[in-house]
Amino acid sequence: MLKISIIAGARPNFMKIAPIIHAIQNSGNYIKFRLIHTGQHYDKKMSGSFFEQLEIPEPDVNLEAGGGSQAEQTANIMVRFEKELHENPTDLVLVVGDVTSTMACAVVAQKLHTKVAHVEAGIRSGDWSMPEEINRLVTDSITNYFFTTSEIANNNLRSSGIEEERIFYVGNTMIDTLLKQRPRFQQPEIWKKLNLKDKEYLVMTLHRPANVDQEEKLKELMDEIIAHSGNLPLVFPVHPRTAKILQGLGVSHPRLHMVEPLGYLEFNYLVERAKAVVTDSGGITEETTVMGVPCMTLRDNTERPETMTFGTNELLGTNPKAIKPAMEKLFAGEWKQGKKIPLWDGKTAKRIVKYLLEISNNKEF
Numbered sequence: 001m002l003k004i005s006i007i008a009g010a011r012p013n014f015m016k017i018a019p020i021i022h023a024i025q026n027s028g029n030y031i032k033f034r035l036i037h038t039g040q041h042y043d044k045k046m047s048g049s050f051f052e053q054l055e056i057p058e059p060d061v062n063l064e065a066g067g068g069s070q071a072e073q074t075a076n077i078m079v080r081f082e083k084e085l086h087e088n089p090t091d092l093v094l095v096v097g098d099v100t101s102t103m104a105c106a107v108v109a110q111k112l113h114t115k116v117a118h119v120e121a122g123i124r125s126g127d128w129s130m131p132e133e134i135n136r137l138v139t140d141s142i143t144n145y146f147f148t149t150s151e152i153a154n155n156n157l158r159s160s161g162i163e164e165e166r167i168f169y170v171g172n173t174m175i176d177t178l179l180k181q182r183p184r185f186q187q188p189e190i191w192k193k194l195n196l197k198d199k200e201y202l203v204m205t206l207h208r209p210a211n212v213d214q215e216e217k218l219k220e221l222m223d224e225i226i227a228h229s230g231n232l233p234l235v236f237p238v239h240p241r242t243a244k245i246l247q248g249l250g251v252s253h254p255r256l257h258m259v260e261p262l263g264y265l266e267f268n269y270l271v272e273r274a275k276a277v278v279t280d281s282g283g284i285t286e287e288t289t290v291m292g293v294p295c296m297t298l299r300d301n302t303e304r305p306e307t308m309t310f311g312t313n314e315l316l317g318t319n320p321k322a323i324k325p326a327m328e329k330l331f332a333g334e335w336k337q338g339k340k341i342p343l344w345d346g347k348t349a350k351r352i353v354k355y356l357l358e359i360s361n362n363k364e365f
Contacts, residue, residue: 009040009101019176019349121146122153171343179346188266312338
């Protein structure tokens with residue numbers, strides 16, 4: 001029996017681990033898992049119904065290590081996870097993504113001589129100003145088994161000296177969740193309230209400090225998006241903090257609809273039917289690629305270049321003047337179609353569990 005501790009620290013992590021849990025549950029009684037929520041992010045939408053929607057059990061423990069600065073949060077996670085591992089020893093700690101919990105739990109595991117597997121290993125943006133990039137680099141420097149989403153990630157690992165036999169090219173678990181949940185997308189209340197129609201509105205999300213913390217830049221971005229989005233409604237699920245900044249800047253327009261953050265099923269219902277998405281998120285670029293929705297990313301770099309080479313995503317940068325030509329291209333019907341990304345097929349988690357069992361059978365633990 002292989003014992004695994006699965007780490008999640010934020011809402012997107014649970015989207016990534018849900019299919020892994022399903023694959024474990026369907027693989028026979030060969031793997032026993034313990035689900036650990038570090039509590040890195042408090043999210044009021046993560047109630048019991050959230051876990052029911054994903055069809056996974058509620059975490060075995062919540063370390064409640066959120067809040068404070070980056071350093072304080074890292075320290076809290078490490079102290080509490082160390083205690084958890086002493087009380088519940090395991091064969092393998094499985095971490096996903098690139099949040100602080102990913103890095104902190106990997107460090108603790110290795111210092112307690114426990115093997116680490118990293119799902120979404122090898123992803124790089126090259127931007128060390130992003131906390132996530134530091135988390136990726138540190139985690140991959142002490143990982144034993146690397147589960148990757150793309151050949152680009154594989155090459156990043158090879159170039160850093162990782163042996164081929166420790167790299168497992170499996171695909172993207174976030175897409176497993178998307179494909180499973182797609183038939184269950186739910187129409188949000190604002191659909192009827194705003195009288196939205198398929199392909200006749202845009203969806204926006206902005207949250208990165210480079211975009212929302214510089215007030216003049218944020219105002220210029222918003223002004224350009226409003227000015228060049230034709231007569232289409234702009235649906236902007238916005239964090240209350242960002243909404244307050246926008247209101248203070250006097251950003252408003254009859255076509256701009258700032259709404260409360262939406263649940264996963266409701267948000268992706270909107271994305272799937274949008275004419276395009278304007279975002280600075282990494283994960284959304286993956287989802288738009290799979291659903292064939294044009295995506296404009298307001299960032300200078302991306303850790304998911306396959307969404308551009310294969311997918312529907314274009315990196316516009318952070319210069320507001322890049323928005324007008326991108327919108328003109330969209331409205332002229334000249335946006336690229338995109339094609340399928342290899343192994344983003346909904347079977348990634350099955351491949352991960354298959355490899356874990358093979359590793360276990362080779363008695364590497």
